[in-house]
Amino acid sequence: MDIKQQIDLANQEAVSRLIQGDPVLADIAPAGQVIPGLQGRMILHAGPPIPWSAMCGAMRGALIGITLFEGWASSVAEAEALLASGEVSLEPNHHHQAVGPMAGTISPSLPVFVVENRAFGNRAFCRNVEGMQQFGDYSEKALAGLRFWRDVAAPAMAAAVHQAGGISLKPIITQALQMGDELHNRHSASSSLFANALAIPMIQASVPQPQLLQTLGYMIGHNLLFLGLAMAAGKAIADPARDIACSTVVTAMCRNGTEFGIRVSGLGDEWFTAPAPKVDGLYVPGYREEDAGLDMGDSAITETVGWGGFVLGGAPGILTLVGGTAEQALAYTREMAHITVTRHPHYLMPAFDFEGAPLGIDIRKVVQTGITPIIDTAIAHRESGHPKIGGGLVRAPLACFKKALARFGQKYVS
Amino acid sequence: MASGYLIRKNQYYDSVFLMRVARALSDEPGVRECAVVMATDANKELLAGLGIRAAEVSAARPNDLVVAILANDEALIARLLGEMDARLTSSSQAVRAADYRSLEAACAAQPQANLVVISTPGAYAGREARKALEQGKHVFIFSDNVPLEQEVELKQLGRARRRLVMGPDCGTSLIGGVGIGFANRVRRGPVGIIGASGTGIQEFTSLIHQAGSGISHAIGTGSHDLADAVGGITTLMALDVLGADPATEVIAVISKPAGARTLELLQERIRRCPKPVIGCLLGLKTALDAGPRFVQARTIDQAVERTLAALGVTSALLLRMPRKEKGEEIPPRFPGEEGRGVRSPRYLRGLFAGGTFCFQAQQVLWDAGIPVYSNTPLDSRYRLTNPETSLEHSIIDMGDDHFTRGKPHPMIDATERRKRILQEANDPEVAILLLDFILGEMAASDPVGDLIPAIRQAQESAARRGGRLTVVASVCGTDLDVQGLDRQKAMLMEAGVYVLPSSAQAAEFCRDLIQRGEGGRDG
Amino acid sequence: MDDLMALFTGPLIAINVGVRDFGLALEQQDVQVIYVDWSPPAGGDQEMLDLLDQLL
Incomplete structure (x- = not known):
């Protein structure tokens, strides 16, 4: 068999694995507990490997934000110095079965979506999507958003996911694509479908009412909610083709x-x-x-x-x-x-x-x-x-x- | 004079499309020069020639589009460059929706396809042709400037796989009645033709049609096929095909000069061919010894005549036409003789769109002992050092690289020939203008109409000097061509042009004019 | 039938690579034409072209 035929066969195998992918949201849990190799003072970031010195402003800002969020520093200057010192390991998400939007920063205490590809048994992880910290904003408002995710929304959604025994994502994705989403920047349909899927289990899981209402409000008001899930699903689908x-x-x-x-x-x-x-x-x-x-x-x-x-x-x-x-x-x-x-x-x-x-x-x-x-x-x-x-x-x-x-x-x- | 340019990265357009855009641009009042080209090295030189030498332009790649405009007015340039997107996108986007981006993709989508027609720049044509052959397709390669060693490889591959390689530099073929490339519409019939020359095939097939017969297949081989490096691979395969083809009764072979070894091979193969073969090998001085069924011809006309004779058809109706078409006698004396005061006009200037016609016309004159200059000379001592400036008797191939770099071929666009006609008419020593017109698929929609104003202007400027410019022309085509042979001829005759039935006869007519005059030689 | 002779007996189905007018002229003669919207492969990068020859 010549190399062209070998390539064609190998590519058929690769796309066949992509097609078989069956992503299921299995959990939402602190990154440090679920992501292999994420431990101690380590932050995962988007993109290929890059040292602090070569990072762009937004990426640095996001790292400062997540360092403050973790409590490893108490001021912006301190966080910057710590990150520049090399004492915090900075590694690509992709080296840890993970992905993250924009700066993509994932630190141990940040809850992440855990998506399992049921066709192959592999797992992938992605953090939540928000419009501030991951764009380099380390203001108090930006950090408050992360804390809300960690303390309120993520635990409530996790309870619902456990209650439901996992949420199958492929049906949501398939439907959303036929409802005008492209699953990168438009997630109006998929986010609604996902919120629908979680609502009853969240109630069944006896999430306390104030948390329940806050979380449902968050989900309903967040039109890019599903992006983090789509990305985790994408990573879970793509990895078996490696x-x-x-x-x-x-x-x-x-x-x-x-x-x-x-x-x-x-x-x-x-x-x-x-x-x-x-x-x-x-x-x-x-x-x-x-x-x-x-x-x-x-x-x-x-x-x-x-x-x-x-x-x-x-x-x-x-x-x-x-x-x-x-x-x-x-x-x-x-x-x-x-x-x-x-x-x-x-x-x-x-x-x-x-x-x-x-x-x-x-x-x-x-x-x-x-x-x-x-x-x-x-x-x-x-x-x-x-x-x-x-x-x-x-x-x-x-x-x-x-x-x-x-x-x-x-x-x-x- | 002001100039301006714009660059569009990674926007490839085919050359014909760009030429149309360029023509529309140059028709804008106030535009002196313009270039709408992909940034190949050759085109960058062309741009430098226009004075466009910016670093940005030098850095552009073959996939980048460069538009350059020279005009008197900065504001005009700015406006035209600003409008470029509309000019470039109007016809491109929607039409291209269903196109494929690679030959592989197209082959996969239509496995039944049997012919790939290639007209990319020469540097890439070989690659596409090889892929086509590997996929089992026959190929027609219009592109020229394909390296000779690549042509050899392709033709060897084609021979091994029983696939026909027409070209590179193949202008035309007629396969089962379908014209590929620059072809004339002709009826089907018993004559098969193999040609290394596109216009040679066009002339031959048109004349056969005009004589009432028809063509089974015409197989273009590309202009280099009979060079010894290539060894006539396509010509020999074509001979086998036509030899075996039940519809073909007589075979004609037309070519410009062939290599000596290849000529041997050809001779040997013709000898074995079961059918009569008529050979018109332009430039060949000796007689071929190719067996009893072989007949040699000196011109395309003779080839037509002898082909018809081999079929048992009398050729008189076509080729013995009287040499007057307006009821007017041929001028008995050298036409420019009555010029006063100035040096008597006596020279011929031939401006050709067809390369083979240019070659044949030179041969006709040389055969009569009349020396003739050219940019593509028969005798290298008579090469024009500057193709832009004629000397004494000159015959110019306006389809040669010098004139077609970044500009459309004269068969498609008359601009360059129009300019040159006026230039020649301003030379008081010029007495005769010889032109060819080529009709058919892909050719300009009104080749004669495009040049009539220039012809009239040229005649007037000679008249103003008290002289007379004799214009002689031939039109290659048929009544079935969209341009209409009769309509095209009528326009010429209306303008007082002597229209001969073929390119060879037009050259012979000029030869006679020169011989009846002062002889054409200095001293 | 021999592949070479088949070209001269069967209907033509053409793939046009390059200047579109060649294909359009064939379509006017009722030949089915598939168009390749051609541009220099690999942007004319010779090293890439050589690799693609082997791999694609």
């Missing part, structure tokens, strides 16, 4: 605000990186393009498994956030079909006569066509101390894929 010899399918795409990195199934743990691109976007009033930091977050795991930018054509509602016309949205999805191995048989888009989402990014096709994955994403400030400032579209840099293909050549072509 380490298939000869496969050219991408198993992770992520950014740390400085660099964009990808991993490829047949190339093990290696990261292939390029400078993080600038997001082409729309801004919250009061902020402008000049304020924007570069692309950041592990949320591109959604595109990795065929959602987000890949199903923009099925989510015209997202256009108000990312700009552009309905025809452009359809064109993005069609374009992504040029760089993927197959179509997902279950994640269907009504706008395309129920055609499946383009699935399984093939680095060969990316390099050949020069079409890189389109990601619709949020924008953080280039300096620390600010909340979310906008949203828009960004392309994965071609250089990552070229580097990966070059390595693939070294590894598999004698």
Whole structure:
């Protein structure tokens, strides 16, 4: 069998594993208790590995915020000094079966979603989504949001999840894709469906009424609630497709605000990186393009498994956030079909006569066509101390894929 | 003069689309020059030639689009550059929705496809052709500038897999009545033709059609097939095909000069061919010894005549046409003789769209002992050092690289030829203008109409000098072509142009004019 | 039938790679045409092109 056939077979195996993925929310628990290897003074962050000295403003701000949240420092200056000293280990989420939105910071006491892929038995983790601390805002208000999540919402939701014996996420995802979500920046449908699924079990679990009402209020008012679940689900789906010899399918795409990195199934743990691109976007009033930091977050795991930018054509509602016309949205999805191995048989888009989402990014096709994955994403400030400032579209840099293909050549072509 | 440019990263457009945009842009009043090109090295040189040398432009890649405009007015440039997006997107987005982005994807979507037509830049054409052959497709490669060693590899691969490689630099083929590339609409019939020259095939098939017969298949081989490096692989395969094809009764082979070893091979193969073969190997001075069923021809006309003879059809109706088409006699004397005061005009200037016609016309003149300069000369001592400036008798191939770099071929767009006609008409020594017009698929929609104003202007400027410019032309095409052969000819005759039935006869007509005049030589 | 002869007897189904007009002219003659919206593969990067030749 020649290498081309071996690659095709390996890629078929990779997408078959992606398709089989069956993510179930099994628990919500403090990260230190569930994430392998997260212990002591360690903070996980988004994107490929990066030292403190190379981090962008938003990432540093988020780390300062989470350090204060953990109580490892009592002032911003102290937190900054501690982080700069190297006494707190900083490691990528992806090295711990985890993902996190924007700065993606996960520390031991922060409760995380625990999603199990029932088809393969692996677990993945993601933190909650909020619009302040993970964008680099370490204000008291931002920290109060984290404490509310830790002390009120997460325990109540965890009780409901236990009561229900786990919440199967695939039905929610499948439905939401047909209700106008693309599962990266629009989570109106999925968040509602998830809140519905949790409401009765939360009552059954006898969560005290004030906590119950606060938590239900939080869930109902949080239109990106499901993003953290979608990301954990994406990671849980993507991980079994890793380490298939000869496969050219991408198993992770992520950014740390400085660099964009990808991993490829047949190339093990290696990261292939390029400078993080600038997001082409729309801004919250009061902020402008000049304020924007570069692309950041592990949320591109959604595109990795065929959602987000890949199903923009099925989510015209997202256009108000990312700009552009309905025809452009359809064109993005069609374009992504040029760089993927197959179509997902279950994640269907009504706008395309129920055609499946383009699935399984093939680095060969990316390099050949020069079409890189389109990601619709949020924008953080280039300096620390600010909340979310906008949203828009960004392309994965071609250089990552070229580097990966070059390595693939070294590894598999004698 | 002001200039301005814009760069669009990673926006690839095919060259024909860009030429249309460029033409629309250059039609804007006030625009002196413009270029709408992908930033290949060759195009960057072209831009530098226009004075566009910014670092940003040098750094652009072949996938980046560069638009440059030279005009008198900064504001005009700013406005036109500002409008570029509308010009570039109007026709591209919607149409392309269902397209595939790679040959692999297209093959997967339509496994029944049997022919891949390739017109990418030459540097990439070989790669696409190889993929096509590996997928079991026949290929038609219009692209030129494909490295010769790649052509050899492709043709060897094609031969091994029993797939036909037409090209590189293949202008036309007719497969089972379907014209590929620049082809004329002709009826089907018993004549098969193999040609290394696109316009040669077009002329031959059109004349066969005009004579009442028809074509079984026309197989373009690409212009280098008979070079010794390639060894005529496609020509020989085509001979086998047409030899075995029940619809083909006679086979014609038309080519520009061939390599000596390849000629041997060809000779040997023709000898074994069960059908009559007519060979028109332009530039060949000796007679081929290719067996009793082989007939040699010096011009395309002769090839047509002898092909018809082999079929038992009389060719008189076509090729013995009287040499007047307006009821007017051929001028008995050298046409420019009555010029006063100035040096008597006496030179011929031929401006050709068809490379083979240019070659054939030179051959006709040289055969009569008339030396002729060219940018693609038969005799290298008569190469024009500057293709932009004619000398004495000159015959210019306007389809040559020099004129088509970043600009459309004269078969598609008349701009360059229009300029050159006016330039030649300003030379008081010019007495005869020789032109060709090519109709058919892919050609301009009104090739004659595009040049009539320039022809009239040229005639007037000669008249103002008290001289006379004789314009001679041939039109390659048929009554079935969308442009309409008769309509195109009528326009020429209306303008006082001598229209001959073929390119060879137009050249011979000019030869006669020169011989009847002062002989065309200095001294 | 021999693959080579089959080209001359069966209907043409064409894939057009490059200038669109070639395909359009074939469509006018009732030939089915599939279009490749071609651009230089790998942006013309020779090292990548060589690799893709082996891998894709």
